[in-house]
Amino acid sequence: MSGGTAMSGNDLDFEGWTCPLPLRDTPTVVLGHGGGGAMSADLVEHLFLPAFGSAARAELGDAAVLPRPGGRLALSTDTFVVKPMFFPGGNIGDLAVNGTVNDLAMAGAHPLYLSTAFVLAEGTPMTDVGRVATALGKAAERAGVQLVTGDTKVVDHDSGDGVYINTTGVGVVPDGVDIRPDRARPGDxxxxxxxxxxxxxxxxxxxxxxxxxxxxxxxxxxxxxxxxxxxxxxxxxxxxxxxxxxxxxxxxxxxxxxxxxxxxxxxxxxxxxxxxxxxxxxxxxxxxxxxxxxxxxxxxxxxxxxxxxxxxxxxxxxxxxxxxxxxxxxxxxxxxxxxxxxxxxxxxxxxxxxxxxxx
Amino acid sequence: MSGGTAMSGNDLDFEGWTCPLPLRDTPTVVLGHGGGGAMSADLVEHLFLPAFGSAARAELGDAAVLPRPGGRLALSTDTFVVKPMFFPGGNIGDLAVNGTVNDLAMAGAHPLYLSTAFVLAEGTPMTDVGRVATALGKAAERAGVQLVTGDTKVVDHDSGDGVYINTTGVGVVPDGVDIRPDRARPGDxxxxxxxxxxxxxxxxxxxxxxxxxxxxxxxxxxxxxxxxxxxxxxxxxxxxxxxxxxxxxxxxxxxxxxxxxxxxxxxxxxxxxxxxxxxxxxxxxxxxxxxxxxxxxxxxxxxxxxxxxxxxxxxxxxxxxxxxxxxxxxxxxxxxxxxxxxxxxxxxxxxxxxxxxxx
Structure with missing residues (x-):
């Protein structure tokens, strides 16, 4: 799909990316997309939710309420500021999932949920945001983690650098597992x-x-x-x-x-x-x-x-x-x-x- | 305390802020503070941990392992990019706690844990970072939430804007509480x-x-x-x-x-x-x-x-x-x-x- 004919969320194709209505009128990020008003809502509804795909819980509200977990919790946070955002073999969206999932895994935890918080620089092409969000959604799907809550801020063109992404992950540590950086012993x-x-x-x-x-x-x-x-x-x-x-x-x-x-x-x-x-x-x-x-x-x-x-x-x-x-x-x-x-x-x-x- | 005589973490006073050794030699943030090496470790040990005070769990590792919670989980994330960082009545550190705690509270949750992820612009004065971190720690203490895991990245001077802070909060929703934005009914x-x-x-x-x-x-x-x-x-x-x-x-x-x-x-x-x-x-x-x-x-x-x-x-x-x-x-x-x-x-x-x- 290469034309500007997308008429609904179902038509989105972020890989050969066509910007959906009503974002098409603003091909780059502007400050209003972070203002908490109708433009912010459009960005979530027309870009992030379709891009995240099945990994996203549909509401993506300010706070997610999740079932009582069956073990000790693991919590990990990481902000991704990689330059450039796109590189051979992946982009910042893949990293934002894998990095936090791995920090949980290094505590022996089974990862369950991720929050995603984007800081977008004004002027960033919507197609770049779409490609990154799509990669993030696919990586989450592969990892079997749900994207349960999110946030978007937009900063002045000179203040940001394309896209920063914070992901914070919640996992569950199985009983009996005790993996910590201070447990190495002589002979190990x-x-x-x-x-x-x-x-x-x-x-x-x-x-x-x-x-x-x-x-x-x-x-x-x-x-x-x-x-x-x-x-x-x-x-x-x-x-x-x-x-x-x-x-x-x-x-x-x-x-x-x-x-x-x-x-x-x-x-x-x-x-x-x-x-x-x-x-x-x-x-x-x-x-x-x-x-x-x-x-x-x-x-x-x-x-x-x-x-x-x-x-x-x-x-x-x-x-x-x-x-x-x-x-x-x-x-x-x-x-x-x-x-x-x-x-x-x-x-x-x-x-x-x-x-x-x-x- | 106004001189450069701080010799240990116990001497820190972030309000009339004296930069501790070994950060004193770099009065502003430099890229190395985000590189994951010894300078990053110094920043956590000599600035963030003392500034956060009793609200911080001492390890602040890549992932925190926490007790099994006694109810449904609430999860919320927010990145704070407020300009200017300091304003009458508070600074970005207070906001970073209150904003996320409040998003949890709006789901009826009792807040328990926060992750904190800083993106620092190179050249930001260490004293500003210290003041913000101190305010964050005090706000967390007031709110009764623990700071359990964190991350720091440093971006080029032109790419960032002082300090951005992501906080992600975990809370527990009491049984029987069901507070959601779609539950308003006529007559309410x-x-x-x-x-x-x-x-x-x-x-x-x-x-x-x-x-x-x-x-x-x-x-x-x-x-x-x-x-x-x-x-x-x-x-x-x-x-x-x-x-x-x-x-x-x-x-x-x-x-x-x-x-x-x-x-x-x-x-x-x-x-x-x-x-x-x-x-x-x-x-x-x-x-x-x-x-x-x-x-x-x-x-x-x-x-x-x-x-x-x-x-x-x-x-x-x-x-x-x-x-x-x-x-x-x-x-x-x-x-x-x-x-x-x-x-x-x-x-x-x-x-x-x-x-x-x-x-």
Whole structure:
């Protein structure tokens, strides 16, 4: 559908996007779309609800009332400000679902509900908003989470940057599950669910005209089903964490500090795709500091490691799961990296902003 | 305390704000504070946690795990982008708590937990961030809600506008309570908790050099305790809604449409403070379209109205509660206003952005 003939919500096609009435008269976002009046209502009714699709509860009111949950609650929030909004393999809408679903999953929670809060810059094309909202709806559907309540604000053209999205997720933690960043113990084994760096490099590849020659696609994904398989082994999983901002380096250092253990990683055991290694070489970056949004680190008792790795490998998102290190009583709170030459160096956490924001 | 002598979190005083080590070396926000590395951790440890005070759960991790709640869940989200951040009677930190707590309260929920997600513009003074976070923590403490999980992103100086805050709230709805925007019935009575317009006018008074000569202070407040008193009367409260963006006009029109009833308001019955009326006259605004954050509209069965009004008046935040209209079978989905002269006119919802953003 390419013309301006959409006459109802049923005609919307956000992928080859035609703006529906009555939004067609304003092909870009204007301040009035955030004013709480009729234009705000139009945006929800004619753009967000059709774009979100079956993942949305139809009311999307100021507050959602939901059934009494059957366990401890998990709550997680994240605001996504990724630049650019669109990148190979996804867009900010996918990330806004996967990022928050994954934070819940890293607490061992089964995700149930998401709130979505958009901040739109005036002048953003409605088609971009539609594409992002559609991606968000589809990602929520794939993840099996409901979009239950939302908010939209519009800011001056100079004040915003296209689209920011906050998602806050509610999940339920099964009885007996106790996964926390401070539960790593000496002797525990460190697992990684697969190759690192693809998401961060994919986002960087479309920033600022950087062209690596090869096309790297983001591997952004929701990991809660993989986590459920790991939990189903019956292993006492101590720690789960997704290495997002700051990459594996930042995350593993956080865990070492939180648990008060030393962690020794084996450089050669950490899978880094060739195109990620090449791009990092070109840009002078450390692949261990590149962000991910579709990978997880797990710390498990040594005697459970084989069973957990096997369970992960049976799942599509853990097919290349592997052991990358272990926890030790030596050098508490410090992470070391054993290099291919047999030397060992300290692996520091990155200090500030090493990479373009990718989540 | 005015010097740069703060040596630990215990020395912080955000009101006369001295920046703690190690943030003192960066008196403004820089991109690295959002990078997920050591600077991000410093910001949480040395600014947000001390500023939030006793309202914060100490961990503030990626996901919070919380006890199994004792009822249906209510979930609400709101992003606050108010300009300017500081205004007479409050700042964006107070609003970020009260706005979301009130959205929960309007579903009849008892608020329990808030997530807080900050988007900071690079270059924002740390003292401003500290003042906002302190106000947020104090408002949460007053409201009795816990800050359980958070997120911080930093955007380029040109992309953001000081501080945006998303709060998402989780509450519990008591058994038997069923408060929804579509439950207004013909014959029901419309109640208002007090004078309107103070918050919106207070924010406008410090925008763009507007000076009204008189000082108007925001009446922003969390209304859940007032709501609890109303519910405690045993009345079957049909609808609650806080007239925020778009004011009473937008809100009451939404309710008329949602419930399919006509609503007739009596102009003279709606309390408008003199200074609000004066400022609106000066600016050519309709007080009914000015935003509030500390007032509520209620729609209740006629035979319960007296008891509910009496209960409201016993509470500090409802001392001036009054009847302002009723629902009718005539003109369904349309709101009319009976003027002082005895004429009746249609009260339309505002279309877009009538006022500066005030929430």
């Amino acid at each position: 084994v460190v697992l990684l669910s697969g190759p690192i760096g693809l998401h961060g490099i994919a986002v960087m590849s479309v920033r600022d005209g950087i062209d690596f020659g090869t096309r790297v696609e983001s591997d952004t994904a929701s990991l809660h089903e993989l986590v459920a398989e790991m939990i189903a082994t019956g292993a006492d999983i101590h720690v789960l964490r997704d290495p997002t901002r700051g990459g594996v380096s930042a995350t593993i250092n956080e865990l070492a500090r939180a648990s008060g253990v030393g962690i020794e990683l084996i450089d050669r055991a950490i899978p880094v795709p060739g195109e990620v290694r090449d791009a990092c070489g070109l840009l002078g970056l450390d692949p261990l500091q590149v962000a991910n949004e579709g990978k997880l680190l797990a710390i498990v008792p040594a005697d459970a490691a084989d069973a957990v790795v096997a369970a992960m490998r049976r799942h599509r998102l853990g097919a290349q799961a592997c052991v990358i290190g272990h926890c030790t009583v030596e050098h508490p709170q410090v992470v070391t990296l054993r290099t291919g030459l047999g030397a060992t160096r300290v692996l520091d956490a990155p200090i500030g902003e090493q990479l373009p924001r990718i989540c | 009575v419309v109640l208002l908790s007090g004078p309107i317009g103070l918050h919106g006018i207070a924010v406008m008074s410090v925008r763009d050099g507007i000076d009204f000569g008189t000082r108007v202070e925001s009446d922003t407040a969390s209304l859940h305790e007032l709501v609890a008193e109303m519910i405690a009367t045993g009345a079957d409260i049909h609808v609650l809604r806080d007239p925020t963006r778009g004011g009473v006009s937008a809100t009451i029109n939404e309710l008329a449409r949602a419930s399919g009833v006509g609503i007739e308001l009596i102009d003279r019955a709606i309390p408008v403070p003199g200074e609000v009326r004066d400022a609106c006259g000066l600016l050519g605004l309709d007080p009914l379209q000015v935003a509030n954050e500390g007032k509520l509209l209620a729609i209740v069965p006629a035979d319960a109205a007296d008891a509910v009004v009496a209960a409201m008046r016993r509470h500090r935040l409802g001392a001036q509660a009054c009847v302002i209209g009723h629902c009718t079978v005539e003109h369904p989905q349309v709101v009319t206003l009976r003027t002082g002269l005895g004429a009746t006119r249609v009260l339309d919802a505002p279309i877009g952005e009538q006022l500066p953003r005030i929430c």
